[in-house]
């Protein structure tokens with residue numbers, strides 16, 4: 001059955017062979033909003049940290065890769081999350097955190113990602129005595145240092161874990177309320193095993209306090225439990241939802257997302273790995289976009305999903321059926337959704353538009369998705 005709203009390639013795509021498409025998508029300036037630090041370790045760096053810290057891990061490239069890259073399809077989200085256990089064990093000191101954050105920014109800049117929001121859960125990195133604040137500061141030193149001279153803007157999102165006691169998450173946010181928000185941090189997120197910890201309401205106090213002190217709010221939802229979990233998350237008023245593709249199955253929810261202007265930061269490859277959707281081709285990205293929901297396209301995890309943003313973009317065109325102008329409009333719109341200062345987003349958007357203006361395949365300055 002053809003997915004509703006799936007479109008054939010436009011006429012202007014006919015002359016674009018796959019190689020040319022890949023070159024274009026690589027060169028395209030991109031914004032990425034849903035990206036986990038602990039799911040994106042370079043294999044070489046992971047090997048080096050494991051060796052120098054004496055951490056129990058495979059000590060060959062192939063062995064390490066086998067542990068860090070997730071299966072193409074897991075039983076469910078909980079099974080896919082096992083791929084994060086070793087990365088978290090490797091990220092327990094400031095040097096490791098700094099280096100891994102710097103690697104990620106270098107890799108993103110190399111893929112012409114010009115704006116990236118990097119997220120991870122600071123409280124998963126305190127086993128060796130760091131505080132949550134120490135962890136955020138180390139990641140920011142690595143990320144901001146690597147961004148210098150690389151034509152990329154970076155911001156950080158602190159993920160609160162569903163599996164952590166609400167008091168711990170609240171304590172982390174309270175520290176920021178009392179002593180200030182660390183440099184680079186722009187938002188909080190809620191993530192983790194959704195089947196075991198389905199109720200975001202438990203973390204309302206931490207989330208409300210984060211909002212009150214000026215942080216943006218995003219939440220993972222619908223990695224388990226489908227549209228009902230997405231609806232449940234809306235009670236906490238997130239500006240953006242990480243994932244939530246199965247919202248498409250509930251027309252009233254789609255209408256509510258549109259009315260609220262809530263963004264879905266979608267990651268088709270990762271969603272297939274977590275068995276939320278059966279295949280890339282079946283991913284509702286295009287259907288949500290055509291229905292009028294505000295969506296962005298992201299990798300989720302560079303290493304766990306073994307993919308770059310350029311490759312994810314290519315899959316959206318070749319396997320989901322987005323046209324290039326639609327993809328380009330979505331990329332520009334991600335800067336409307338960005339949690340950085342509005343003037344930074346506006347400047348980047350102007351630079352993106354100037355780049356795209358010379359490329360007829362992108363449909364000029366069609367930014368129809370924008371509000």
Ligand SMILES: [Zn+2]
Pocket residue numbers: 034035036191220242300
């Ligand atoms: Zn995610």
